[in-house]
Amino acid sequence: MFDVNGKKLTAVLAGLVATLPAWGYQNQSSYNMTQGVTPVAHEVYALHMIIFWVCVAIAVVVFGAMIYSLIAFRRSNGAVADRTLTHSTKVEIIWTTIPVFILIAMAIPAAKTLIMMEDTRNSEMSIKITGHQWQWQYEYLGEGVMFYSRLSQNSNEARQRGSGIDPATVKDYLLSVDHPLVVPVDTKIRVLITGNDVIHAWWVPDFAIKKDAIPGFVNESWFKAEKVGHYLGQCAELCGRDHGFMPINVDVLSKEDYAKWLADKKAAAAPAAATALNVSAPAATAAVAP
Amino acid sequence: MAHAHTHDGVNHLDHSHDDHHHDKPTGIGRWLYATNHKDIGTMYLVFSLIMFFMGGAMAMVIRAELWSPGLQFVDPLFFNSMTTTHALLMIFGAVMPAFVGLANWMIPLQVGAPDMALPRMNNYSFWILPFAFTLLLSSFFTAGGGPAGGWTMYPPLALQAGTSFPLMIFAIHLMGASSIMGAINVIVTIMNMRAPGLTLLKLPIFCWAWLITAYLLIAVMPVLAGAVTMLLTDHYFGTSFFNPAGGGDPVMYQHIFWFFGHPEVYILILPAFGIVSEIIPTFSRKPLFGYEAMIYATASIAFLSFIVWAHHMFTTGMPLAGQMFFMMSTMLIAVPTGVKVFNWTTTMWKGSLTFEPPMLFSLAFLFLFTIGGFSGLMLAIAPADFQYQDTYFVVAHFHYVLVSGAVFAIMASVYYWLPKWTGHMYSMALAKTHFWLSAVFVNVLFFPQHFLGLAGMPRRIPDYNTQFTDWNRVSSLGGFVFGLSQILFVIVIIQCVRGGPKASAKVWDDATPEGLEWTVDSPAPYHSFETPPVITEENTHPSH
Numbered sequence: 001m002f003d004v005n006g007k008k009l010t011a012v013l014a015g016l017v018a019t020l021p022a023w024g025y026q027n028q029s030s031y032n033m034t035q036g037v038t039p040v041a042h043e044v045y046a047l048h049m050i051i052f053w054v055c056v057a058i059a060v061v062v063f064g065a066m067i068y069s070l071i072a073f074r075r076s077n078g079a080v081a082d083r084t085l086t087h088s089t090k091v092e093i094i095w096t097t098i099p100v101f102i103l104i105a106m107a108i109p110a111a112k113t114l115i116m117m118e119d120t121r122n123s124e125m126s127i128k129i130t131g132h133q134w135q136w137q138y139e140y141l142g143e144g145v146m147f148y149s150r151l152s153q154n155s156n157e158a159r160q161r162g163s164g165i166d167p168a169t170v171k172d173y174l175l176s177v178d179h180p181l182v183v184p185v186d187t188k189i190r191v192l193i194t195g196n197d198v199i200h201a202w203w204v205p206d207f208a209i210k211k212d213a214i215p216g217f218v219n220e221s222w223f224k225a226e227k228v229g230h231y232l233g234q235c236a237e238l239c240g241r242d243h244g245f246m247p248i249n250v251d252v253l254s255k256e257d258y259a260k261w262l263a264d265k266k267a268a269a270a271p272a273a274a275t276a277l278n279v280s281a282p283a284a285t286a287a288v289a290p
Numbered sequence: 291m292a293h294a295h296t297h298d299g300v301n302h303l304d305h306s307h308d309d310h311h312h313d314k315p316t317g318i319g320r321w322l323y324a325t326n327h328k329d330i331g332t333m334y335l336v337f338s339l340i341m342f343f344m345g346g347a348m349a350m351v352i353r354a355e356l357w358s359p360g361l362q363f364v365d366p367l368f369f370n371s372m373t374t375t376h377a378l379l380m381i382f383g384a385v386m387p388a389f390v391g392l393a394n395w396m397i398p399l400q401v402g403a404p405d406m407a408l409p410r411m412n413n414y415s416f417w418i419l420p421f422a423f424t425l426l427l428s429s430f431f432t433a434g435g436g437p438a439g440g441w442t443m444y445p446p447l448a449l450q451a452g453t454s455f456p457l458m459i460f461a462i463h464l465m466g467a468s469s470i471m472g473a474i475n476v477i478v479t480i481m482n483m484r485a486p487g488l489t490l491l492k493l494p495i496f497c498w499a500w501l502i503t504a505y506l507l508i509a510v511m512p513v514l515a516g517a518v519t520m521l522l523t524d525h526y527f528g529t530s531f532f533n534p535a536g537g538g539d540p541v542m543y544q545h546i547f548w549f550f551g552h553p554e555v556y557i558l559i560l561p562a563f564g565i566v567s568e569i570i571p572t573f574s575r576k577p578l579f580g581y582e583a584m585i586y587a588t589a590s591i592a593f594l595s596f597i598v599w600a601h602h603m604f605t606t607g608m609p610l611a612g613q614m615f616f617m618m619s620t621m622l623i624a625v626p627t628g629v630k631v632f633n634w635t636t637t638m639w640k641g642s643l644t645f646e647p648p649m650l651f652s653l654a655f656l657f658l659f660t661i662g663g664f665s666g667l668m669l670a671i672a673p674a675d676f677q678y679q680d681t682y683f684v685v686a687h688f689h690y691v692l693v694s695g696a697v698f699a700i701m702a703s704v705y706y707w708l709p710k711w712t713g714h715m716y717s718m719a720l721a722k723t724h725f726w727l728s729a730v731f732v733n734v735l736f737f738p739q740h741f742l743g744l745a746g747m748p749r750r751i752p753d754y755n756t757q758f759t760d761w762n763r764v765s766s767l768g769g770f771v772f773g774l775s776q777i778l779f780v781i782v783i784i785q786c787v788r789g790g791p792k793a794s795a796k797v798w799d800d801a802t803p804e805g806l807e808w809t810v811d812s813p814a815p816y817h818s819f820e821t822p823p824v825i826t827e828e829n830t831h832p833s834h
C-alpha cells in the first residue's frame with residue numbers, strides 16, 4: 001500500500017521535473033544538485049542524495065512525533081499532563097546511540113569519496129589556473145599555451161546598471177566567457193589552482209570541483225570528464241566588486257578535436273611568444289612545475 | 291501592591307517603596323548612569339530591536355536587488371557592503387545584545403538576586419555598543435564606502451578596503467570588549483549570587499545555557515580581537531601575518547577566525563536553546579524532560595564547537611587527514627543536538643498543550659531549527675560540501691538556524707516575559723498574527739534558497755543568470771512580507787508597555803511556569819530580591 005503510493009508520488013514528481021524548462025547549466029535541475037559528468041561528481045551526487053534521504057527519514061520520525069504530540073496532547077482535546085514523565089535513562093541512551101550508528105554509516109561512503117577526490121596521481125595532463133580580479137588565467141603545463149578568460153562581451157554590456165539590455169536576451173547571461181578552458185574527454189586532468197591578488201574559488205558544478213585560489217598557495221584537484229560538452233561555473237569566493245562577474249567555462253572536446261585545438265593554439269602562440277616579452281611560456285611553466 | 295501568591299514560601303518584603311522612591315533615578319540620568327539590571331536589560335533589548343530593523347533594511351536592499359537579473363538599484367561594491375554590514379549588525383548588534391538583555395533581565399530574577407553582580411561594568415558594557423555601531427556605520431560616509439569584504443573579513447580582500455577598514459576593526463574590538471564584560475557579569479552573578487539552596491542542578495535551564503555561553507564568549511572573543519588586530523597591523527604597520535609576499539599565510543587567518551567563528555555560532559544559539567527549554571515545559575504543563583541530559587548536551591555542544599572550526603574551510607585545500615577529522619567531529623555535533631530535539635519533543639509527549647504566542651514561536655523554532663540542523667548535517671559531509679560551500683544552500687542553512695532559530699527564540703522569550711517586565715498583558719490576537727506571518731514567510735524567504743544553492747547560485751553576488759530568477763523572486767517576496775510583519779512586533783510591544791490588562795505574578799496562570807521570576811509581582815519590582823528567597827520544590831525545577 002505504502003509502496004504503491006511511494007511509486008505514484010515518484011511518478012508525479014518525475015512528471016513535474018520533466019515539465020520544467022531546460023536551464024542554462026548543463027544537466028542542471030533548477031532545485032537540485034547536478035549529477036555531473038565526472039566519476040567524482042557522480043559520487044558526490046549519490047552521496048548528496050543519500051544524506052538527503054537519511055535526513056528525510058529522520059525528519060519523518062521526529063516531525064511525526066512532534067505533530068502527533070501537537071494533535072494528541074492538546075489541552076483543548078482534554079489532554080491531562082503526566083507530570084511524572086521527567087526523565088528516562090533508557091531512552092536517553094537509545095537516542096544517543098542510534099544517531100551515532102547512523103552517522104558512522106554516513107561517514108564511511110563520505111570518507112571513500114573524499115579519498116577519491118584527493119587522489120591526483122596518474123594524471124595525464126596538468127593545467128595551472130590562476131584567479132585574478134576579475135578573470136581566470138589558464139596555463140597548459142609543458143605545452144606553452146596560456147590565455148586569460150573573462151566575462152563575455154555581451155554579458156558585460158548587459159550587466160552594466162542602466163544598460164537597457166534584457167538579461168533574458170543574452171545567451172548564458174553572466175555565465176559565458178570569451179575564451180573557455182578547453183580539455184579532452186576521458187582524460188584525467190590535474191588542475192593546480194592559485195590566486196594572484198585575493199582569494200577566489202574555481203567552481204565547476206558538473207565536475208564537483210570547488211577549490212580556493214589562494215595567493216601564495218597552489219591547490220590541487222582533478223577531473224575526468226566523461227562527456228563532450230560545454231560546462232559552466234562561477235567564482236565561488238567573494239573577491240571584490242566584480243566577484244559575481246568572473247564565470248568559468250570548460251569546453252570538453254573529443255581527443256582528436258582537442259589535439260587539433262592545441263596545435264592551432266601552439267601555432268598561434270609561437271610567433272607571439274617570439275615577440276612578446278611577458279608571454280615566455282616555457283619559462284613560466286618551468287617556474288610552477290612541482 | 292498585592293502579592294498574588296503566598297504558597298511558595300518566598301519571603302516577600304514589601305517592595306512597593308522601591309518602585310516610587312529614592313533609589314529609582316529619573317530622566318535621562320536613569321539610563322546614562324543606569325546600574326539597575328532591568329534598566330540595562332531594557333536598553334540592551336531596545337538597542338537590539340533597532341539594530342534588527344537596520345540590519346533588516348539592509349536585507350531588504352539585498353532582496354530588492356536580487357528581485358530580477360541585471361543590476362537595478364545598487365553598485366556591486368555597495369551590494370557587498372550591504373551583505374557585510376547586514377551580517378555584522380544582525381550578529382553583533384541584534385542577536386547577541388538581545389541575549390545579553392534577556393540575561394540582564396532574567397538571571398537575577400531566576401537566581402533570586404537583587405541585581406547583577408557587577409552593575410557598573412554592566413552599564414559600561416552596554417554603553418560601548420552604541421559607539422561601536424556608530425563607528426561601524428559611519429564608515430559608509432568615508433571614501434570607498436562601507437566595509438565590503440564580507441563579515442568574515444578574509445585577507446587579502448579585507449585589506450583592499452579604504453577608510454572603512456580601521457573603523458570596522460575598532461568597532462569589532464569594542465563589540466568584543468562589551469561581550470566579554472557581559473559574559474563575566476553573567477558568570478559572576480550565577481556563581482555567586484544564587485539564593486541559598488539554589489544548587490547548580492536546580493538552576494533554571496536558561497541560566498545554564500547562558501553560563502555555558504558566557505564561558506564560550508570569554509574563550510573566543512579575544513581570539514577574534516587578535517585576528518582583526520593582525521589584519522590591522524598587516525594593513526598599517528608592515529607586518530605580514532597573512533601576506534604571502536612577506537612569508538605570511540592568508541589561510542591562517544581563516545583558521546584563527548573560525549576558531550572564534552564556530553563557537554560564535556553556538557553563542558548565537560545556546561541561549562535560544564535555554565529559552566525554548568523554559569517555554570515548552572510551561573505550555574506543555576510538564577517539567578522539562580531530561581533536565582540533566584539537556585545540560586550535558588549543551589556542554590558537549592560547547593566543547594565540540596572548539597574542534598570543528600575548519601569545516602568552514604574544506605575548499606581551502608586542507609590535507610586529507612584534516613578534512614576527515616573536521617568532517618567526523620562536525621557530524622558528532624548532531625548527537626547532542628539530536629538529544630535536545632528529542633527531549634523537547636518528549637516534553638510535549640503526554641502533556642497538556644496550549645498555544646500562546648511564546649509557545650507558537652518555540653514550536654516554530656523546534657521545527658525550523660531542526661530543518662537547519664539537517665542542512666547542517668549535509669554540509670558536514672566534506673565531499674558534498676565542495677558543492678554546497680559558498681552557495682545559497684549555506685545561506686539557507688544559517689538563516690534557518692539564526693532567523694527561525696535564534697531570532698524566533700528571542701521573540702518567544704519577549705512574548706513569554708513581556709508581561710513580567712511591563713505588568714500588562716499584550717494583544718494575543720496581534721501577537722498571533724505576527725507569529726503566523728513570520729512563520730509562513732520566513733519559509734517563503736529561505737526555503738527556496740536551498741534550491742538556488744543546489745542549482746548553482748553562489749552567495750554574495752548582486753546579479754545572476756536568468757535560470758535563478760524564479761526562486762529569487764519567491765525568496766524576495768517572502769523577505770518583503772517577513773520584513774514588514776516585524777512592524778507588528780513593535781506595535782505589540784509598544785501597546786504592552788503603555789497599558790493593557792493587568793498581568794498576575796504568574797502571568798501564565800493556567801500553565802505551569804517554573805522558577806523564581808514568577809514569585810515576584812508583575813511588573814517585577816525595581817530591585818528584584820532584597821532578601822534571598824527561600825528555595826522550595828515548587829519554585830525550582832521539580833524533578834530535583
Ligand SMILES: [Cu+2]
Nearest residue numbers: 200235239243
Ligand atoms: Cu573571484
